[in-house]
Amino acid sequence: MDLTYELFCGKFRSLTGIDLASYKQGQMERRILAFISRTGTGGYLPLLKSMEHDSAKMKEFLDYMTINVSEFFRNPEKFDELRTRIFPAILATTRHPRIWSAGCAGGAEPYSMAIILDEIAPDARPEILATDIDATVLERARTGWFPPNETRNISEPRLSRHFTAERNGLVVSPKISGRVTFKKHNLLEDPYPVDCDLIVCRNVVIYFADGAKDRVYRGFWASLKTGGVLFVGGTETIFRSTEMGFALESAFMYKKVPTRATRIA
Numbered sequence: 001m002d003l004t005y006e007l008f009c010g011k012f013r014s015l016t017g018i019d020l021a022s023y024k025q026g027q028m029e030r031r032i033l034a035f036i037s038r039t040g041t042g043g044y045l046p047l048l049k050s051m052e053h054d055s056a057k058m059k060e061f062l063d064y065m066t067i068n069v070s071e072f073f074r075n076p077e078k079f080d081e082l083r084t085r086i087f088p089a090i091l092a093t094t095r096h097p098r099i100w101s102a103g104c105a106g107g108a109e110p111y112s113m114a115i116i117l118d119e120i121a122p123d124a125r126p127e128i129l130a131t132d133i134d135a136t137v138l139e140r141a142r143t144g145w146f147p148p149n150e151t152r153n154i155s156e157p158r159l160s161r162h163f164t165a166e167r168n169g170l171v172v173s174p175k176i177s178g179r180v181t182f183k184k185h186n187l188l189e190d191p192y193p194v195d196c197d198l199i200v201c202r203n204v205v206i207y208f209a210d211g212a213k214d215r216v217y218r219g220f221w222a223s224l225k226t227g228g229v230l231f232v233g234g235t236e237t238i239f240r241s242t243e244m245g246f247a248l249e250s251a252f253m254y255k256k257v258p259t260r261a262t263r264i265a
């Protein structure tokens with residue numbers, strides 16, 4: 001007899017440390033069943049057993065489960081807003097801004113920010129941390145190589161300034177790649193960095209169940225400096241944002257405001 005989805009999640013967590021129960025069940029279950037059928041694995045239990053004994057199978061499953069779609073300057077108008085409004089405001093307070101791209105996939109998002117900061121404040125020393133749960137996609141991010149579908153929004157001047165053509169794709173210059181630090185990090189388990197001026201977390205929590213989403217947003221609030229900004233994806237809304245201590249800055253951008261306790265202190 002096969003395992004239930006709940007038992008599979010428990011055993012998968014013991015095996016990998018990843019808590020699938022924090023992701024939306026319907027979506028996750030459909031995706032796992034599609035993987036089982038596509039690979040002819042036979043069910044939850046055979047899948048677990050094959051992953052226990054075969055690290056390649058485990059890697060194949062994790063690669064399939066993490067949806068790594070991204071591209072440079074995704075939603076270009078929001079990157080224009082970063083360039084014209086958000087970054088100048090942050091740079092007026094510090095020349096050493098701390099920026100966190102959480103769920104960065106192949107790195108297009110943090111590298112887009114590094115390019116903009118290089119244009120508007122070449123003298124600044126930003127610290128750009130880019131994290132993801134998926135070690136494979138981080139390996140590619142560190143190489144700086146991107147396939148054509150991730151680079152289509154890059155303007156001609158930026159292409160000639162920061163990229164070279166290689167292996168049917170583009171490689172970002174060492175000057176830009178050297179500004180981003182990639183690190184494996186699970187938003188549902190690992191401690192968060194502190195004192196961030198900007199957190200960008202787009203198209204990641206859409207896969208999380210409501211309770212997990214709430215925990216992540218509260219964690220981001222704690223990670224931001226007062227006045228720091230959280231930038232979310234183009235389909236994402238933070239429910240009860242005011243109660244959490246965020247004020248809407250503009251569409252998909254939230255600013256950390258002090259809690260009542262902090263204000264009184």
Ligand SMILES: C[S@@+](CC[C@H](N)C(=O)[O-])C[C@H]1O[C@@H](n2cnc3c(N)ncnc32)[C@H](O)[C@@H]1O
Pocket residue numbers: 066067068069070071074102103104105106109131132133134137185186187188201202203204233
């Ligand atoms: C659709 S991509 C988003 C990439 C980029 N932020 C963007 O919007 O273009 C979602 C990323 O979230 C990552 N992810 C999923 N669950 C995660 C978790 N628990 N902790 C950290 N990253 C996670 C996936 O590995 C994937 O690379």
